[in-house]
Amino acid sequence: xxxxxQLAAEEAENPLIPPIPELVIGLIAFVIVFGFLAKKLxxxxxxxxxxxxxxxxxxxxxxxxxxxEAQSVLEQYKAQLAEARHEAARLRQEAQEQGASLxxxxxxxxxxxxxxxxxxxxxxxEADRKAASQALRQDVGKLATDLAGKLVGxxxxxxxxxxxxxxxxxxxLEEKAEATR
Numbered sequence: 080x081x082x083x084x085q086l087a088a089e090e091a092e093n094p095l096i097p098p099i100p101e102l103v104i105g106l107i108a109f110v111i112v113f114g115f116l117a118k119k120l121x122x123x124x125x126x127x128x129x130x131x132x133x134x135x136x137x138x139x140x141x142x143x144x145x146x147x148e149a150q151s152v153l154e155q156y157k158a159q160l161a162e163a164r165h166e167a168a169r170l171r172q173e174a175q176e177q178g179a180s181l182x183x184x185x186x187x188x189x190x191x192x193x194x195x196x197x198x199x200x201x202x203x204x205e206a207d208r209k210a211a212s213q214a215l216r217q218d219v220g221k222l223a224t225d226l227a228g229k230l231v232g233x234x235x236x237x238x239x240x241x242x243x244x245x246x247x248x249x250x251x252l253e254e255k256a257e258a259t260r
Contacts, residue, residue, distance in 0.1 A: 220245030 223245060
């Protein structure tokens with residue numbers, strides 16, 4: 080064969096340029112496959128993508144609503160905590176006030192009891208002093224009447240006379256005691 084014919088035959092069978100019938104059959108097959116994919120597969124893919132988008136958007140909305148709810152619960156907890164702190168401070172203040180009033184009451188009660196004890200002590204001392212004075216008066220009167228009876232030489236057993244003599248004698252002693260003070 081002639082190299083020119085061979086070159087012309089090779090040009091006719093260029094592997095980069097497909098033959099027309101193959102090109103037409105390939106184009107028809109492509110359109111059929113593309114049509115099948117567009118009718119059957121593409122709607123399913125779109126449904127899946129739409130469902131996914133809705134799930135993601137729903138998830139975002141749920142997350143936002145959960146975050147909003149969590150924020151409101153946090154605010155409620157903070158408010159309750161602040162209220163509890165305020166209540167605790169109020170209770171502490173009340174306890175301190177009650178403690179102070181209780182201490183004041185106890186002091187007043189102690190002062191009152193002290194005054195009662197002092198008054199009772201003074202009354203007892205006064206009663207003891209009067210009793211001692213009375214006993215001393217009787218003893219001194221007895222001794223004075225005995226002594227006066229011995230000095231005078233007569234008996235001063237008469238009770239009325241004895242009482243007057245004792246009273247007069249003690250009155251003179253009290254006047255002398257007051258004069259020396």
